[in-house]
Amino acid sequence: MYPKLIIDLKKLKGNLDAVANITKDQGGCSLMIVTKGLCADPQMVQMVAAHEKVDFLADSRVKNLASYAEVVRKQGKMTVLLRLPMHSEIAEVVKHVDLSFNSELSTIRLLNEEAGKQGKKHKILLMIDLGDLREGLFYQNEDVILRAVEEILQMANIELYGIGVNLTCYGAIIPKNDNLSNLTALAEKIEKAHSIKLNMVSGGNSSSIYLIEKGELPEGINNLRLGEAFLLGNDTAYGAKLPGTTGDALILEAQIIELQEKPSLPIGEVGVDAFGQKPYYEDRGIIKRAIIGIGKQDTELDSMTPLDEKIEILGGSSDHTILDVTKSDTAYQVGDILRFELGYGGMLKTATSPYVEKEYVK
Numbered sequence: 572m573y574p575k576l577i578i579d580l581k582k583l584k585g586n587l588d589a590v591a592n593i594t595k596d597q598g599g600c601s602l603m604i605v606t607k608g609l610c611a612d613p614q615m616v617q618m619v620a621a622h623e624k625v626d627f628l629a630d631s632r633v634k635n636l637a638s639y640a641e642v643v644r645k646q647g648k649m650t651v652l653l654r655l656p657m658h659s660e661i662a663e664v665v666k667h668v669d670l671s672f673n674s675e676l677s678t679i680r681l682l683n684e685e686a687g688k689q690g691k692k693h694k695i696l697l698m699i700d701l702g703d704l705r706e707g708l709f710y711q712n713e714d715v716i717l718r719a720v721e722e723i724l725q726m727a728n729i730e731l732y733g734i735g736v737n738l739t740c741y742g743a744i745i746p747k748n749d750n751l752s753n754l755t756a757l758a759e760k761i762e763k764a765h766s767i768k769l770n771m772v773s774g775g776n777s778s779s780i781y782l783i784e785k786g787e788l789p790e791g792i793n794n795l796r797l798g799e800a801f802l803l804g805n806d807t808a809y810g811a812k813l814p815g816t817t818g819d820a821l822i823l824e825a826q827i828i829e830l831q832e833k834p835s836l837p838i839g840e841v842g843v844d845a846f847g848q849k850p851y852y853e854d855r856g857i858i859k860r861a862i863i864g865i866g867k868q869d870t871e872l873d874s875m876t877p878l879d880e881k882i883e884i885l886g887g888s889s890d891h892t893i894l895d896v897t898k899s900d901t902a903y904q905v906g907d908i909l910r911f912e913l914g915y916g917g918m919l920k921t922a923t924s925p926y927v928e929k930e931y932v933k
């Protein structure tokens with residue numbers, strides 16, 4: 572059945588070896604692998620949890636973490652919740668998550684209460700916003716941060732495991748030695764003010780790994796959290812491929828359901844498409860148009876790259892994707908399979924869609 576996501580576990584393992592090498596052996600950081608990009612696929616998780624260099628498995632969704640907490644804990648590793656907990660999921664967080672990222676005292680108080688009920692000590696990482704302007708206490712408000720730390724340290728069932736930052740997600744800010752140094756300086760201030768030692772100073776996601784190779788990761792950063800670098804081999808700061816990784820561990824396959832020669836310009840008055848957008852069409856005369864059985868409900872069209880480089884994606888709607896196959900050297904027919912490499916958005920959506928089958932290469 573198609574569409575199908577081919578997950579090559581050997582290639583993923585190769586990517587993991589490569590990023591572990593850079594992050595741990597070269598960078599001296601602990602390694603947190605982020606599973607949300609592939610919707611916490613169980614076979615991928617199994618491979619990651621068994622990898623000797625992986626210290627933590629992280630996801631943004633409690634449901635995903637609940638699905639694999641047992642597997643991860645059996646390997647003596649921790650589960651990590653990357654997205655700030657909702658007040659409505661506190662019990663599940665304390666149950667399935669060993670370390671959660673937080674920036675709101677009201678939420679941390681609820682975690683403390685619930686951890687007491689469950690007879691546990693719950694670890695938290697306090698998020699600091701260095702300017703990307705998504706989650707975290709704003710780094711310039713040092714007194715606010717120090718007061719928050721003071722209250723957290725008094726909570727009986729909460730352990731302040733460390734602090735961390737997220738960059739290049741909303742504000743697209745690139746991690747550098749200078750902005751990350753604000754985090755390490757803050758860590759030192761917290762440690763001094765409260766005579767404590769923070770276990771973790773987490774310096775970001777796949778956009779921070781390039782700093783290790785440049786020798787510019789600040790001394791005090793001792794953890795990175797890698798999703799895209801592992802799954803697709805991408806350094807997301809500048810879009811380069813990381814050495815030793817491959818971008819084709821995940822391949823999407825879809826089947827041609829119509830193949831006909833038609834004009835390239837629609838005929839009649841142009842309104843808006845199925846998503847309320849006014850489309851633009853280029854007149855290429857009569858072209859060979861293939862329709863494949865996958866659409867915007869299952870994938871992101873501009874996050875797919877055909878392996879046949881002479882094919883071009885023209886567009887699509889919820890359930891259809893239309894391609895120009897005029898220039899291809901292959902004489903495609905209805906029923907043929909087209910293959911695509913994926914970007915982050917394409918990977919995320921195909922892995923999440925219940926309409927996309929999964930197949931593994933082991």
Ligand SMILES: *Cc1c(COP(=O)(O)O)cnc(C)c1O
Pocket residue numbers: 605607608631653654737775776777778796797798799800807
């Ligand atoms: C998604 C996420 C990551 C992983 O990001 P990648 O770019 O895939 O490495 C790390 N940290 C947080 C807080 C996240 O939300």
